């Protein structure tokens with residue numbers, strides 16, 4: 001009888017340890033843009049009509065896989081990939097690592113490149129990201145809208161898309177631990193976030209770029225993600241302090257006039273609009289309506 005009791009207790013311990021192990025695995029959110037993918041230098045490379053688009057979407061998928069492999073090696077058990085470029089239908093589902101789930105297309109919601117993000121994640125990774133509008137020696141630099149926007153700032157901090165998206169992650173207390181893309185973007189991410197692991201897969205030379213070989217990029221991304229995740233405690237969520245003041249500078253007057261019709265938006269300069277709120281998600285909702 002005693003022996004049976006001991007066996008039963010042992011069984012309970014083994015089962016509970018197994019369950020707690022699967023619970024303790026890391027949950028990772030990966031947002032993937034395309035302008036900062038290795039080899040990409042021209043809008044044709046990232047547009048459906050471009051001759052090399054089919055090639056570069058493969059490179060995009062493989063670079064995402066490298067990040068997934070690094071995350072798995074560091075103990076990730078759940079990985080959500082958000083396709084964040086153009087149509088949001090670029091990553092090739094069949095080629096993507098089967099340990100991940102893919103968010104495709106736009107829902108129409110304000111979360112945009114961070115759609116699917118919530119407080120259940122342990123870390124955020126950006127792959128294929130590019131520098132903000134107006135950056136020197138950057139590839140396909142822009143901020144959300146290449147046609148309309150000159151600059152986006154919150155509380156006077158000028159932000160690339162990586163900064164805007166990191167604030168959304170920060171709202172949910174989740175740090176951005178790793179960024180890959182072009183060198184200018186990696187520098188902008190370091191200045192904004194402080195501690196963040198980066199891999200620059202290319203360096204802008206005006207409109208041209210000096211690129212790593214795609215295989216070398218993948219190896220650096222895999223290793224970089226793994227090391228960053230194994231040192232997760234070193235990274236802090238990116239936050240600014242409330243109240244938040246969003247300011248958007250535009251490239252043409254027609255768009256300023258049109259966007260100024262949104263409720264709560266005020267004109268703070270000739271071609272500049274502002275929106276103020278204590279709630280960061282309100283700021284993000286307003287931004288989604290005025291760009």
Ligand SMILES: [Zn+2]
Nearest residue numbers: 033034085086
């Ligand atoms: Zn893009």
